[in-house]
Amino acid sequence: MSEKLHCRVRAPLRTDPAPSVMELRRDAKAGSPEQEPPWQALPILSEQQSGAVELVLAYAAPVLDKSQTSRLLKEVSAVHPLPAQPHLKRVRPSPDPGRPHSLEMLLCLAGPARDSRSLAELLPRPDVDTRGLGQPFLVPVPVRPPLTRSQFEEARTHWPTTFHEDRQVTRALAGCLFSAQERAAMQAHMERAVWAAQQAASKGLRAVGAVVVDPASGRVLATGHDCSSAASPLLHAAMVCIDLVARGQGCGAYNLAPHPACSFAPAVRAGSVRKLDEDEDGLPYVCTGYDLYITREPCAMCAMALVHSRVRRVFYGAPSPDGALGTRFRLHARPDLNHRFQAFRGILEAQCRQLDPDGLDAKA
Amino acid sequence: MEAKAGPTAATDGAYSVSAEETEKWMEQAMQMATRHAEMVAIDQALDWCRRRGRSPSEVFEHTVLYVTVEPCIMCAAALRLMRIPLVVYGCQNERFGGCGSVLDIASADLPSTGKPFQCTPGYRAEEAVEMLKTFYKQENPNAPKSKVRKKECHKS
Numbered sequence: 001m002s003e004k005l006h007c008r009v010r011a012p013l014r015t016d017p018a019p020s021v022m023e024l025r026r027d028a029k030a031g032s033p034e035q036e037p038p039w040q041a042l043p044i045l046s047e048q049q050s051g052a053v054e055l056v057l058a059y060a061a062p063v064l065d066k067s068q069t070s071r072l073l074k075e076v077s078a079v080h081p082l083p084a085q086p087h088l089k090r091v092r093p094s095p096d097p098g099r100p101h102s103l104e105m106l107l108c109l110a111g112p113a114r115d116s117r118s119l120a121e122l123l124p125r126p127d128v129d130t131r132g133l134g135q136p137f138l139v140p141v142p143v144r145p146p147l148t149r150s151q152f153e154e155a156r157t158h159w160p161t162t163f164h165e166d167r168q169v170t171r172a173l174a175g176c177l178f179s180a181q182e183r184a185a186m187q188a189h190m191e192r193a194v195w196a197a198q199q200a201a202s203k204g205l206r207a208v209g210a211v212v213v214d215p216a217s218g219r220v221l222a223t224g225h226d227c228s229s230a231a232s233p234l235l236h237a238a239m240v241c242i243d244l245v246a247r248g249q250g251c252g253a254y255n256l257a258p259h260p261a262c263s264f265a266p267a268v269r270a271g272s273v274r275k276l277d278e279d280e281d282g283l284p285y286v287c288t289g290y291d292l293y294i295t296r297e298p299c300a301m302c303a304m305a306l307v308h309s310r311v312r313r314v315f316y317g318a319p320s321p322d323g324a325l326g327t328r329f330r331l332h333a334r335p336d337l338n339h340r341f342q343a344f345r346g347i348l349e350a351q352c353r354q355l356d357p358d359g360l361d362a363k364a
Numbered sequence: 365m366e367a368k369a370g371p372t373a374a375t376d377g378a379y380s381v382s383a384e385e386t387e388k389w390m391e392q393a394m395q396m397a398t399r400h401a402e403m404v405a406i407d408q409a410l411d412w413c414r415r416r417g418r419s420p421s422e423v424f425e426h427t428v429l430y431v432t433v434e435p436c437i438m439c440a441a442a443l444r445l446m447r448i449p450l451v452v453y454g455c456q457n458e459r460f461g462g463c464g465s466v467l468d469i470a471s472a473d474l475p476s477t478g479k480p481f482q483c484t485p486g487y488r489a490e491e492a493v494e495m496l497k498t499f500y501k502q503e504n505p506n507a508p509k510s511k512v513r514k515k516e517c518h519k520s
Contacts, residue, residue, distance in 0.1 A: 230419070231414060233420065233445055234442055299445075300462075300469055301438050301441035301442045304441065304462070305438050309397050322475070328472075336459075338459065338460075
């Protein structure tokens with residue numbers, strides 16, 4: 001068996017050059033005596049969650065004899081089970097109270113032809129005895145179950161649906177996902193990222209800063225800023241931070257010695273979140289279970305690197321024009337990629353907006 | 365794609381890697397999910413520029429990347445940022461591909477993310493697929509086990 005190779009750390013990095021959170025707070029207060037403007041962490045939902053309700057045409061018919069409803073329901077559902085639309089309720093109260101019938105029943109989805117059909121064409125005998133039903137009509141119904149309350153409100157205007165509310169998303173959209181204590185910690189981490197961005201700016205580098213935190217312990221594992229230059233164009237803040245976390249785990253690839261504001265803490269075995277993904281005979285991916293705070297929305301390269309690194313959550317301040325976690329793409333919430341994570345924007349947005357966006361080419 | 369499947373890149377053929385360096389690059393490739401072949405190749409080419417005193421922007425603008433598998437979304441964005449004009453690749457990358465399979469980062473309108481690049485897909489694609497199949501059969505001994513596979517193991 002070959003001996004395990006170890007990566008050489010090229011130059012010792014200072015592990016904690018950044019000022020403490022308390023110092024940062026004091027600086028901020030000294031600079032601006034008025035209260036900071038409030039910020040809101042907005043969840044970046046998947047395209048499916050945030051999109052409009054998609055509709056498809058279906059046939060429904062009025063129930064003229066109410067006493068036949070349960071029998072009709074049983075027979076129609078057996079013939080047309082609608083396996084892809086379990087969220088649709090079969091019977092709804094008539095939307096127009098002036099009509100003689102009080103109930104309407106969903107029969108089946110309409111084909112591409114979408115022409116008017118008779119009951120006999122839609123409901124084969126003898127499986128369905130159509131006694132009690134009126135003339136079928138076309139009606140648009142939601143294709144997929146609603147995922148958010150606003151989608152549910154929209155969906156039910158077309159046809160009643162069931163709604164299994166994702167409590168976390170609802171609380172997030174209402175802006176009450178995080179406690180005051182959590183918000184204070186989030187703000188402190190983003191202040192550290194802003195500080196890193198300012199360090200970069202003072203050296204003529206692009207002002208993007210990032211911090212990786214283990215949410216289980218609250219420990220900052222890496223602080224980095226954009227280090228890209230003509231000689232190393234890919235050293236965006238998120239890539240630098242992933243490399244710093246890897247360095248804390250005994251690896252890492254970039255030479256960040258010329259950038260003392262980029263620092264890391266050696267990995268310690270801790271964190272209940274992380275343990276879930278650990279394996280008896282291996283380590284988790286570089287950022288499994290960790291949170292990233294970054295002043296600007298990551299570009300496609302950084303966002304996909306975060307997918308590959310299995311980050312848990314990303315908090316960013318302000319969007320970027322080519323951003324891949326909300327603006328141009330939502331790489332964190334794609335069902336066709338093998339890892340998904342939560343993304344929130346708006347943390348210290350006002351301060352972050354004054355810093356550089358991610359993804360712009362390095363200044364020549 | 366996972367890091368170890370072994371695509372290659374070439375600048376102008378005048379670059380060789382020492383055994384020690386090979387060890388260094390391979391160690392990174394095995395331990396980090398972001399050290400894909402393209403990223404390693406870009407860093408090697410940047411190293412070459414540094415040693416030769418050449419400007420990376422000039423070198424990369426005249427560089428072709430040859431890779432056995434379609435670059436993933438991350439690598440496609442990196443190649444745009446490097447302004448590499450042409451990528452010749454073998455098989456499609458159905459799971460992570462950034463040149464059309466999952467997203468088309470290669471030709472997307474992203475004015476702040478470098479320049480779009482051209483692709484010549486399908487070159488020796490069957491061989492590339494075979495290499496991937498062999499790789500997935502053997503599995504990456506350094507990758508953490510997937511939860512799905514773990515469950516399957518328990519069942520059987």
